[in-house]
Amino acid sequence: MITSENISLYYNNTEILSDLSLHINAHESLAIIGPSGCGKTSLLHIFAGLIKPTSGSIFVNHTPLLKPRRTTALISQHYSLLPWKTVFENICLPLHIQKVKRSAFDARTKATLTMLGLNHVKSKYPTELSGGEQQRVAIARALVQTPDLLLFDEAFSSLDAITRDRLQSELKHLHQSTKTTMIFVTHDIEEALYLGERILVMSTQPGTVFKTFVNPSYHNPDAKMSQGFHQLSNQLRQTLNEVMHDAN
Numbered sequence: 001m002i003t004s005e006n007i008s009l010y011y012n013n014t015e016i017l018s019d020l021s022l023h024i025n026a027h028e029s030l031a032i033i034g035p036s037g038c039g040k041t042s043l044l045h046i047f048a049g050l051i052k053p054t055s056g057s058i059f060v061n062h063t064p065l066l067k068p069r070r071t072t073a074l075i076s077q078h079y080s081l082l083p084w085k086t087v088f089e090n091i092c093l094p095l096h097i098q099k100v101k102r103s104a105f106d107a108r109t110k111a112t113l114t115m116l117g118l119n120h121v122k123s124k125y126p127t128e129l130s131g132g133e134q135q136r137v138a139i140a141r142a143l144v145q146t147p148d149l150l151l152f153d154e155a156f157s158s159l160d161a162i163t164r165d166r167l168q169s170e171l172k173h174l175h176q177s178t179k180t181t182m183i184f185v186t187h188d189i190e191e192a193l194y195l196g197e198r199i200l201v202m203s204t205q206p207g208t209v210f211k212t213f214v215n216p217s218y219h220n221p222d223a224k225m226s227q228g229f230h231q232l233s234n235q236l237r238q239t240l241n242e243v244m245h246d247a248n
């Protein structure tokens with residue numbers, strides 16, 4: 001689905017990403033973890049087509065990525081909902097902008113509201129919702145466009161532990177049922193392990209691939225309780241220590 005070939009990124013004269021090559025398969029769920037400032041958000045913005053690498057190439061479905069795609073959705077920790085619009089209106093906004101017919105977008109919006117358990121708040125305004133509900137609305141607004149690529153930038157970091165657990169499990173279910181390609185940037189090792197079929201550990205700035213891990217417990221319904229989960233969690237912790245050690 002996405003291939004980056006030897007990409008580098010400079011801001012002013014500072015090298016942020018260096019010679020980064022990576023392939024993400026269609027339907028894969030990849031978690032990206034790494035030290036603060038190593039360029040995770042910048043890499044996600046490159047995948048979204050929002051910024052161009054200074055050198056190297058980036059392809060989505062074998063086509064050079066030159067601008068944002070309509071079927072890529074980026075979800076960050078700032079929900080970016082319009083406060084003067086209801087939940088229903090916020091969710092159908094992208095369809096409205098794309099001039100999808102009212103009859104078609106009503107049905108799609110209703111189906112998405114049901115999928116994310118938001119029917120009871122559909123007439124409320126964002127300020128009347130909890131953080132978890134607002135994040136669910138942001139996810140619904142992304143899903144209503146039936147994206148083939150979902151990018152999450154620390155999307156759950158400001159949520160309480162119970163809401164985060166619930167949303168993580170909803171997303172995992174969504175990934176397993178829709179097979180949308182998903183990329184999660186996170187600081188949280190447990191989140192990376194729960195949501196990533198594969199986990200990419202980045203080096204310190206300038207960021208590049210330090211190591212990737214295949215996650216054997218991803219498809220285990222009780223992943224968080226499994227021995228494999230705890231073993232890989234320790235391995236990831238150790239690898240992040242190595243990353244920091246290499247930088248000193």
Ligand SMILES: Nc1ncnc2c1ncn2[C@@H]1O[C@H](COP(=O)(O)OP(=O)(O)OP(=O)(O)O)[C@@H](O)[C@H]1O
Pocket residue numbers: 011012016034035036037038039040041042043205
């Ligand atoms: N628009 C910009 N102009 C100049 N420098 C920038 C810009 N955006 C990001 N940077 C710098 O690029 C580096 C990487 O930032 P980025 O947000 O991609 O890292 P990150 O790994 O996501 O960080 P964190 O984990 O702390 O969120 C940082 O040093 C940051 O200060």
